[in-house]
Ligand SMILES: NC(=O)c1ccc[n+]([C@@H]2O[C@H](COP(=O)([O-])OP(=O)(O)OC[C@H]3O[C@@H](n4cnc5c(N)ncnc54)[C@H](O)[C@@H]3O)[C@@H](O)[C@H]2O)c1
């Protein structure tokens with residue numbers, strides 16, 4: 001029996017005891033996860049420093065801050081998310097109790113990626129715990145130091161049976177994928193995404209695939225190019241460009257290309273000094289394989305800024321490539337590194353065409369002062385998300401579903417979306433055994449008359465909230481009528497002043513008329 005099988009069996013057995021059902025239990029585990037992050041911040045930052053060369057503050061900003069926010073939100077909203085959700089009814093079901101009851105799915109497999117090894121792996125876990133699932137956590141072997149810390153320290157805080165950490169590489173992941181799960185939440189590249197989905201299909205297991213792709217960034221020539229380039233420089237070169245939602249390439253008109261290059265060059269210097277190699281907030285390429293891949297991607301393109309590298313250090317300077325074409329090597333795959341190609345287009349029409357000729361990206365960035373142009377790009381393209389005049393920050397908005405479409409993925413998470421993604425939204429309808437006569441319209445023998453009634457009853461939607469409001473109004477009107485009647489009986493000669501009923505002779509102060 002493999003270790004992976006044992007772990008999954010143990011998680012399932014523990015899940016089947018029903019201990020994750022009470023919200024108090026989930027809250028307790030979420031609080032423990034939050035405590036893990038705060039008490040083990042030092043271990044986390046040290047691991048990320050060794051994996052990706054990130055600074056301590058950088059790790060807090062990009063890895064754990066968002067995680068804390070997601071946990072806090074889940075703690076605050078859990079009872080609301082988990083409560084029955086009333087829905088609109090038709091006339092046929094008007095007297096029934098009709099609602100959606102979120103329920104846990106069972107055992108979830110979370111497969112993380114290496115680029116933000118904590119945020120990417122533990123954020124889905126927040127949704128899994130909140131929704132009442134067990135979860136097998138498989139961190140990426142590529143960010144090995146983070147994986148080790150996760151394996152050693154997380155079980156000190158969370159229930160070991162319900163939330164086990166399984167480390168290992170491809171063969172361990174494939175062994176895990178042979179097991180039966182109730183959901184697989186995968187983050188990583190599209191090629192492995194297909195392997196995951198194929199494995200999931202053997203057990204009819206639903207999947208969430210958080211993939212990547214080439215996210216375009218269009219700069220309108222009439223925008224504030226200085227500010228645009230500042231935000232793009234930040235979004236692109238943070239974590240050495242190893243960010244799923246980094247702007248992959250720039251599209252702009254030829255007339256602004258040199259200004260874009262100049263502004264980005266200034267920002268690189270401002271953010272990372274003249275020598276990013278020794279600057280603590282500029283990290284490293286994850287490993288030699290990716291270093292070589294990135295160096296090869298640059299071949300055939302003109303370097304406008306940067307270009308320096310050191311293989312022994314896995315260092316590649318923030319680099320801008322100009323006059324790149326759609327056929328260049330660097331445009332053949334997601335870059336996922338600190339190379340920023342600029343492709344010139346004649347305007348927004350060509351930019352939209354360029355985007356639509358390719359796979360649907362995880363995000364499209366547009367920098368423009370013209371709201372109509374932004375809305376046009378939204379209307380005429382498709383992507384996981386669209387961000388105008390900034391980069392990355394949509395990841396921080398828990399109220400927005402985070403995920404891709406088409407080649408950039410399926411399903412989404414963050415906030416309530418993470419809870420819903422890892423819940424079964426169960427339809428519940430509770431009818432009474434009374435009023436059987438109403439049902440004859442749907443029982444045989446079928447007649448045109450019965451069909452007519454069925455059409456009326458089934459197609460008439462009833463907005464329950466509106467109905468409740470109307471009932472409330474009716475009750476209030478009834479109450480008002482009753483009060484007026486009482487008044488008529490008690491004070492037959494009373495007068496009415498605005499909203500106030502006054503017995504005869506009583507004086508009404510503050511601007512109102514006095515009784516004569
Ligand atoms: N959408 C998002 O939220 C998001 C976030 C981070 C990264 N990404 C994407 O992830 C990609 C980078 O990650 P990566 O793929 O290099 O990460 P990776 O190499 O860490 O692989 C991801 C996971 O897949 C497993 N894996 C790898 N090969 C496998 C195989 N043959 N069979 C089974 N499992 C296997 C690994 O163990 C790992 O846990 C980029 O495309 C990036 O855009 C997406």
Ligand SMILES: CCCCCCCCCC=O
Nearest residue numbers: 062116243244245392395
């Ligand atoms: C402060 C902005 C935080 C942005 C974090 C981006 C994380 C991206 C995950 C995908 O790689």
